[in-house]
Amino acid sequence: MKHRMVIATLSLVGLFVALYLSLWKLGLVGSMVCGLGSCEVVQTSRYAYLFGIPVAFYGVVGYLAMLGVSLVGLQPKFVATLGPTKLLVGLGGSGTAFCLYLTYIEAFVLDAWCRWCIVIAILTVSILATAVVGLRERPSEN
Amino acid sequence: MKGFYIGLGALAVGGVGVLVVAMSRGGATLPSGPINVEAIEMARSWPGYVLGDPEAPVEIIEYADFECAGCRVQWVLTVQDIKQRLVATGQARLTFRDFPLTSHMNSAPAHHAAACAADQGMFQQMHDKLFDTQPQWTGRTGAESMFRGYARELGLDLEEYDACTGEGRHRGRLQASYEGGLALGVNSTPTFIVGDHLYTDGVTYDLIKALVDSIAAIGEQ
Numbered sequence: 001m002k003h004r005m006v007i008a009t010l011s012l013v014g015l016f017v018a019l020y021l022s023l024w025k026l027g028l029v030g031s032m033v034c035g036l037g038s039c040e041v042v043q044t045s046r047y048a049y050l051f052g053i054p055v056a057f058y059g060v061v062g063y064l065a066m067l068g069v070s071l072v073g074l075q076p077k078f079v080a081t082l083g084p085t086k087l088l089v090g091l092g093g094s095g096t097a098f099c100l101y102l103t104y105i106e107a108f109v110l111d112a113w114c115r116w117c118i119v120i121a122i123l124t125v126s127i128l129a130t131a132v133v134g135l136r137e138r139p140s141e142n
Numbered sequence: 143m144k145g146f147y148i149g150l151g152a153l154a155v156g157g158v159g160v161l162v163v164a165m166s167r168g169g170a171t172l173p174s175g176p177i178n179v180e181a182i183e184m185a186r187s188w189p190g191y192v193l194g195d196p197e198a199p200v201e202i203i204e205y206a207d208f209e210c211a212g213c214r215v216q217w218v219l220t221v222q223d224i225k226q227r228l229v230a231t232g233q234a235r236l237t238f239r240d241f242p243l244t245s246h247m248n249s250a251p252a253h254h255a256a257a258c259a260a261d262q263g264m265f266q267q268m269h270d271k272l273f274d275t276q277p278q279w280t281g282r283t284g285a286e287s288m289f290r291g292y293a294r295e296l297g298l299d300l301e302e303y304d305a306c307t308g309e310g311r312h313r314g315r316l317q318a319s320y321e322g323g324l325a326l327g328v329n330s331t332p333t334f335i336v337g338d339h340l341y342t343d344g345v346t347y348d349l350i351k352a353l354v355d356s357i358a359a360i361g362e363q
Contacts (some may be wrong), residue, residue: 005146012182016157019165029164040291046278063252074143112295 001079003134004070007088007127011067014123017116018059025054038112045112047105055102059120062098066091066127085134092128099124172251172286173310181314186313186322190239191265194229199361200354202228202236203335205323208253208272209246209280213332216344217273223347234354238269240319241331248285251307253316255289258306262298271296 008077021043022031032039042048050053073084099121106113163183190203202224206213221236228234240257242249252272259268271292279285286307293303323333327340334341336353 008150009153012153012157016161017159019161023161023165024284024287029287032287033164038294040287041295043277044275044288044291044295046275049278 001074001085001134001137002072003137004075004084005132007092007134008067008070008074010123010127011063011070014120014127015060015063016088017065017120017123018056021056021116022054022060023060025099027058032116034115035039038110039114039116041112042106042108042110042117043112045105045110047102047109055098062091062095062124065093066086082135083107085131085137088131089098089128092124096128146166155319159281165322169352172254172307172313176340177310177313179336180262184322185315185318188218188318190237190319190362191269192235192237193225194233194235194267196235198229198232198235200234200336201237202234202350203239204334205239205241205326205328205331207243207246207249207331208256208269209276210243210331211276211280214273214276216332217270220345220347220350224350228351228354238265240316241323241328241333242316242320243331246277247281250313250316251289252279254307254310254312255293257288257312257315258303259293259296259298261306262302263312264296264298267296268292275287280355282314 020029022034024043025048032043032101034040043056050058069084069087069091072078073081073088078084102117103121106117179363183238198343204216204221206216224234229236240253242253244250256265256268256272259265272289275288275292280286290300290303290307294300326335328342330342332344332347334350339353341349
């Protein structure tokens with residue numbers, strides 16, 4: 001179940017990026033490291049909140065969920081089942097849809113790009129793609 | 143499999159390390175503590191942020207707090223009208239004076255952010271931005287980072303902005319404005335002063351317009 005290892009690794013990276021953005025939102029991190037991007041423009045816009053909660057927090061929850069499912073899926077009891085992979089497809093798909101919405105906002109509403117948001121979008125799409133590929137793996141292969 | 147978990151663990155440790163370093167870096171935050179008395183004295187003659195023709199016959203003074211919800215309402219309902227119909231037409235000038243209430247946790251940094259923006263000729267833009275976004279930062283931690291985001295969005299020189307906020311360059315001036323307001327009888331926000339009339343419970347455009355007209359008429363006599 002190599003795809004679950006890949007997803008666990010990608011999820012862990014995404015978790016730290018989302019945690020960084022969340023800590024910044026809470027004022028626990030100073031100036032955001034953003035390079036040439038416009039992270040603060042994006043992060044301080046009204047689109048950085050959904051139902052009153054910073055979107056970065058949703059990222060933390062989402063990546064924690066994907067990390068947890070992928071690690072559980074690596075346990076001997078679940079290695080031979082496709083259930084965890086299907087769940088990862090669902091989580092990755094939901095995350096990708098959310099990232100697409102946020103990317104649309106960046107491109108066509110704010111006209112500003114947050115480097116970290118792009119990293120998160122790439123990670124999420126990669127997780128979905130890996131999970132979809134994982135659906136084709138035969139459990140006995142591993 | 144063991145190698146995978148070791149690698150994942152190493153990645154986790156590295157990630158935590160990066161976050162700890164990022165948190166220890168802090169940022170340019172407004173210094174606290176006593177303000178230099180000389181700085182306050184020197185700022186007493188500062189007139190405030192004047193919008194409009196300095197030679198306009200009537201001065202409308204507004205004492206406001208960026209974190210005061212009533213000030214935001216007044217900004218939406220009345221100040222826009224005053225700007226467009228009295229200031230832009232040369233009938234009056236609008237002077238904004240800082241009255242950062244200590245009961246609001248983000249008032250001081252908000253007013254300081256506006257003062258630092260004013261150094262770069264962007265006071266009105268920051269003023270409008272702060273009132274526009276007030277619900278997003280009022281009473282919340284991390285507001286100073288948000289103000290820095292607004293500075294970035296407005297195209298300010300961030301290095302200069304950080305230096306300004308980091309050293310608390312305008313704390314004396316803000317305190318002088320606050321004390322000046324108290325001396326005039328301001329004890330709440332928003333307070334408007336037109337001529338010798340002081341209104342502490344907010345105003346309507348019609349009231350301000352009537353005052354401006356009457357003061358202008360007296361001046362013409």
